[in-house]
Amino acid sequence: MSAYESFAIVGAGTLGILIIEALAAKSVSLVVLSRPGSATKTVPPSVKTVLVDYDDAAAVTAVLEENKIDVVISTVAYEGLASQNSLVDAAKLAGVKLFVPSEFGFPTDGLTEGVLGAKGRFAAYLKSINMPSTRIFTGAWTDWIPWLVDYANGGKVKVIGKGEAQVSFTSIADMAGFVAYVLTNLPPSELEDRVLRIEGQRASLRDVAEQFKTEVVRVDSIGGDMGQIKTALQGLVEAGRGSSGWDGVKNAESTGNNAAGSANALWPGHHWESIKEVLNL
Known part of the structure; x- marks a missing residue:
C-alpha cells in the first residue's frame, strides 16, 4: 500500500x-x-x-x-x-x-x-x-483529437506528413x-x-480519419488559434514521439517495461477508454 x-x-x-x-x-x-x-x-x-x-x-x-x-x-x-x-x-x-x-x-x-x-x-x-x-x-489526449487535427475547420483530418506513425491516445x-x-x-x-x-488506444492519424468517417488532408502547417502549437505537436507525432513508449534519447520505440502502455498493468482490472467511446463516434 x-x-x-x-x-x-x-x-x-x-x-x-x-x-x-x-x-x-x-x-x-x-x-x-x-x-x-x-x-x-x-x-x-x-x-x-x-x-x-x-x-x-x-x-x-x-x-x-x-x-x-x-x-x-x-x-x-x-x-x-x-x-x-x-x-x-x-x-x-x-x-x-x-x-x-x-x-x-x-x-x-x-x-x-x-x-x-x-x-x-x-x-x-x-x-x-x-x-x-x-x-x-x-x-495524446483522446478528448482533444478534434483540436489536434483541426477538425472543426472543414470536417476533415489535417495531417502534417504521412499520418502513419502510431500514436498513444489516452x-x-x-x-x-x-x-x-x-x-x-x-x-x-x-x-x-x-x-x-500509459496508453488508452494505439492508432495513427489516418486511423483516426477512418473512425471519423472523413478524409485526410495533408498540410504543411495548421493555421488559426494555437496553430503553431498544433503544427509542432503534429511534427512530433510524425517523428514517432506521439507514442508513450518513445525513447527520446535513442529515437526509437521502447520495449519491455518502457513500452507504450507498459504501466497500464499497474491499474489492474481497469477498462481503458477507446477513441470511439470518448468521442462518441
Whole structure:
C-alpha cells in the first residue's frame, strides 16, 4: 500500500479538476494550490483550496509545511511550466516525499527545445536536486483529437506528413483515475524516480480519419488559434514521439517495461477508454 497520506495539487484545470475529484473519492487529505485571481473552481467539500503565488517559493513552502504534504502533483498548463522550478524548490524545503510534474503527454526525454523542451529541462532539474519524482507519459489526449487535427475547420483530418506513425491516445478521465490509483495504492519504491507510460488506444492519424468517417488532408502547417502549437505537436507525432513508449534519447520505440502502455498493468482490472467511446463516434 502507498505510504503517502496527504496531497497537494497545483492547478485545477481540465486534468487537474478530475485528479482532484478522483483523489477526493479516496478520502485522502487534499489541498489545491491556486493562483490569486484565477477562476474559481468547484471542488469537493472535503478539499481545501489555498491561494498562493506559485513563484513565491517561501509562501508555497509554508503552505506545504502547514498541511504536512507528502506528494505534490503539478497540472500546470504550458504557460505555467516556468513556475515549476519554484514549486519544486518549495517542495524540497518542505520535506515533500514525491513530486509529480506536469507531463501527461508525449515523452519528453532528450528534449530541451521546442514546445516540450521546458518539460524535458524540468525533468533534468528534478534529478539535479535529488527530488523523487514520478513522470507520467500518456501520448495524446483522446478528448482533444478534434483540436489536434483541426477538425472543426472543414470536417476533415489535417495531417502534417504521412499520418502513419502510431500514436498513444489516452482519455483525460483515464489519466486522472490512473494518477489517483497509483499514488494511493503503490509503495514509494514503485513510484520514486519512475517514468510510467500509459496508453488508452494505439492508432495513427489516418486511423483516426477512418473512425471519423472523413478524409485526410495533408498540410504543411495548421493555421488559426494555437496553430503553431498544433503544427509542432503534429511534427512530433510524425517523428514517432506521439507514442508513450518513445525513447527520446535513442529515437526509437521502447520495449519491455518502457513500452507504450507498459504501466497500464499497474491499474489492474481497469477498462481503458477507446477513441470511439470518448468521442462518441
